[in-house]
Amino acid sequence: MAGETVVTVIGNVVEDQVDLRFTPSGAAVAKFTVASTPRTYDKQAGAWKDGETLYLKVSVWRQQAEHCGETLARGMRVVVQGRLSQRSYEDKQQVKRTVYELEADEVAVSLRSATAKVQKAGGKGGGQQQARQGASQGAGSGDPWASAAGSAQAAQAGSWGSGGGGGGYSDEPPF
Numbered sequence: 001m002a003g004e005t006v007v008t009v010i011g012n013v014v015e016d017q018v019d020l021r022f023t024p025s026g027a028a029v030a031k032f033t034v035a036s037t038p039r040t041y042d043k044q045a046g047a048w049k050d051g052e053t054l055y056l057k058v059s060v061w062r063q064q065a066e067h068c069g070e071t072l073a074r075g076m077r078v079v080v081q082g083r084l085s086q087r088s089y090e091d092k093q094q095v096k097r098t099v100y101e102l103e104a105d106e107v108a109v110s111l112r113s114a115t116a117k118v119q120k121a122g123g124k125g126g127g128q129q130q131a132r133q134g135a136s137q138g139a140g141s142g143d144p145w146a147s148a149a150g151s152a153q154a155a156q157a158g159s160w161g162s163g164g165g166g167g168g169y170s171d172e173p174p175f
Contacts, residue, residue: 005084009056009102010110011036013076020069030065032058032072034080034102058082060104067121068107077110 014033022028038051058080060068072078082104091097109116 006081006105007084007102008079008081009034009036009054010077010079011054011056013072013074013078014055016074018069018072020065028062028065028069030060030068032068034058034078057099057101058104058107059101060107063121064104064107071109072107077112077114079106079108079110080104081106 011034014035019031020028021031034056035053036056037053039048040051041047042049080102082102084100084102086098086100088096088098
């Protein structure tokens with residue numbers, strides 16, 4: 001919707017396990033906290049220093065919530081993009097409090113200092129994923145283009161760097 005504040009936060013998951021629940025209608029909702037700490041370089045000290053950590057509550061809905069519940073764990077570095085909102089309330093001691101929450105549209109694991117093996121949800125790999133799997137197995141030569149599946153994938157990719165004609169391939173992608 002227009003006028004919403006969309007932000008991207010990069011940080012680490014705080015909880016050991018994502019809190020995954022279901023509404024009475026069956027919609028999944030996952031809640032977790034991301035801790036994001038800015039770092040700045042102090043020239044005088046010649047070292048990096050941590051700033052004040054921002055702890056931000058995140059909520060994710062439906063199938064993506066289930067994926068977060070299966071995937072995320074404490075310490076994982078994530079990239080979260082969504083709509084920022086604030087809510088004010090009075091606590092038991094009648095003190096007015098304000099909390100900020102992020103309703104996530106996208107949640108991704110950061111590959112800055114980790115690796116991930118991505119698996120398409122629902123068990124349906126599709127033709128291209130199967131072609132990639134076959135290509136990665138190759139013909140024992142370590143060459144992904146050596147297998148028939150790899151050749152099929154190459155044919156689907158088109159001829160990069162050939163100016164739209166010919167059959168030559170270059171290292172440059174078509175975009």
